[in-house]
Amino acid sequence: MIYDNCNSSSLKEHLEKSLEEISSLAKHNIELLSNEDVCLVQQFENMRNVMTDIVTTAASFYLKCYLSPYTSKYEDLTISICHLSERKHGALIVVERNDSLESLIPSNVPIGGTLSHSLIESIFFPGNPLHDGAILIRAETVVSAANVLPLSNIQVTDRKLGTRHRAAIGLSERSDAIVLVVSEETGQASFAINGALHPIHMITT
Structure with a gap:
């Protein structure tokens, strides 16, 4: 659509x-x-x-x-992905759309903060105890962090696709959520939808 x-x-x-x-x-x-x-x-x-x-x-x-129809903070998402990609800070960001994710993502660490690029970047800063898991975004709110996502069962042949990528694909296979992922090895940003992973260029202007 x-x-x-x-x-x-x-x-x-x-x-x-x-x-x-x-x-x-x-x-x-x-x-x-x-x-x-x-x-x-x-x-x-x-x-x-x-x-x-x-x-x-x-x-x-x-x-x-x-x-865009699910969050008015798209520009903050864009800025955060650009910065994380440039710095090669690994990240996993779930944006909830129509499907409820409560049964798929048991909330780990509640955040409840307004979505901003500085908040996202601070969560995924290396060494932050929350940086290894996924954050869950609902509308304009970062609901929780350090979440564990269901992994995809598909055979991943690309060696560059690690656990974050398999988790992004896995959740997108089970819901209509958009899952953004940044590789800490290459800095490449991608998003998963409907069980498929797509590399992206983030443009902030």
Whole structure:
């Protein structure tokens, strides 16, 4: 479902430019295809890189669509994910939507604080006793921290996907929650929805 307030112009412009680039590359490669003396492997590699960027940017665009109706603090989420990613501070953030998560996430440490990027970043600062678990966000409130999420039972073949990623996928398999995750190894930010994990670029402007 796409929502009316999904209007990030910077992401839209980036998508448009990337789609125009992939279209131009495709047309150029079609013209070269008849020339057997020209190897197109590198050109196809360039196309793959552009497509990877398109997928990541599109995921970032639709993430705002998915979250904006459920929290007015989307910008704080964006800022916190950017900072955590830059610093390679691992994080696991659950945003409750329509499905109640009480049976899936037994509350561990109550927080009850207003959602802000400084609060999220302080919770996931390395060494903080709460940083290993997930935080639960409901509307504009950080409900609890240090929560344990159900792990996915799917076979994970990507070695870069650790426990946080399996937990993000696992909860998204069992509910309509959006689960944001930041890798402490790479700093890559992703979100899980409907049992699938999508890498994202967070743009704050």
